[in-house]
Amino acid sequence: MSFLHHPFADYLRSVLLGNRARRGLVYSIVLYALLIAIGFVYLQPLLFMFITSIKSASDLLNPMVQWVPTELFLGNYEKALRVLDYPNTLLTSILISVIPSLLQTVVCSLVGYGLARYRFRGKTLVFLLLLSTFIIPPQNTVIPQMLMYRDLGLLGNPLALILPALLGQGYKSAIFVLIFYQGFLSLPKVLEESARLDGASDIRIFFSIAVPSALPAYIVSFIFSIVWYWNETFLTVIFLEGGVTTLPMQLSKFTQAYENMYPPGTVNIFDRLNEAVKMSGTFLNILPLLVLYFILQRWFVESVEMTGITGE
Template structure:
């Protein structure tokens, strides 16, 4: 009897620690949590380092005893970065440069993806492969022909250099976004469309009354990715816009030159240090973090339903 109780106790302990069947034990869960914490720390460490050091004064930066907790919250770094970046004006321009093309790209890619998913037409597979090939071709190859085309039609220095490609389904990473919509629209049951056709709905009405409301997660994920890519596109922005338009990442690249203009050498507060740079970097990414936290729930749902993970 005593041996049987001992064996039952050992089995229970083993079941709790290592699991049995489909249940995971504490050891497995602990390893998973440790792995997730380690991966999360790797991603969060640069942000935490940037946040902490952006509130440090020059004395704190030079003090080897101070690592993670500043002696005081020195907000002058943000005041300087705000002035150097001309933050209010530059932020509005960045939202316009990233937001309008992202919106137009989402609309155009949605229409193209729906066409590939729901209609049959000659050379459909060939056109689909050519569309996907545009994602493989490096942008450096098409950059100069596109620049010369914009120059010929006097579009340089305006937002139209981003608007027209986005409107025609040729914006940044458009092939990927078309593929996301294509995969999503393929999951919509054909029965719904057939029922709408019986009720007298045409193709356009079926698209905006059935397909669009059901594809909200895909729309959000495409818009979010497109917005971020346009936000961070400094090379094409510098090439096409010149001095007419600017964006925050572009101004961050010019931070040292802009700082020397706002605070000439020899003037009070003219010494540029790492804390001011980090404050400027944080001001640049804060709008994207806010956007992600607002759309996080729909973003995760969109990733799962659009099949962007390859599942």
């Protein structure tokens, strides 16, 4: 019995199981083990994608080669770059996601500011309609829009995506309006009121006081908007098909594009379309987003604290 109360036993117990002041070793090991296991499962599709993409044809056929390819084979990327028409589609994707995002961010900030700082009739109605724009599926409104664009000759023109963004109806705009609403609501009113007493106009107050202090909300909205526009394919396919081609659009018809470039009957067996080439294409598709994410990860990870989004 006295053995259990020996000072060394006490010390051991506190190191292993922890005490009030610190966590024990056992706890830490369990925590890390769980996180690493979940993290691995979580990222497994991504790892699979990358590893498959650098497999040569013989590695693909070899059942012994699962997670470690025998060589770093870049031929798949060479083909995928050509099939995706990478330089062109990449540039298109950047333009198609950056321009609407910029407009969407600015317009949503105006709307959010109006809702947060002014009292007017019908505000509840505006919130309800805002929520409805978030919930109503795109296929309930897309056909008349498409027909309208067809009449205006805008099908295939990037304006088809820019116009809704300019009028605050861009992709997932309700979320950004709510981000700005929360952001402006959480800013203290004092500065704006004193500026008003000094005779500053409402517009001037918005631009010189509200905008600078809500800068994090702008950055977070802009980044999320770019990502969501980049990944959106339902509307882009309907509005832009036949005009410009974005990277995800090209990826969704990858098989067809590949077979146009390498007709199945004429190429040798190693040049047939295989999953390694497909995975290279998929990886090239998300690569720009991965780069963006790793450069700006602070803004994704801390977006919540920075914008003061609550949960209401």
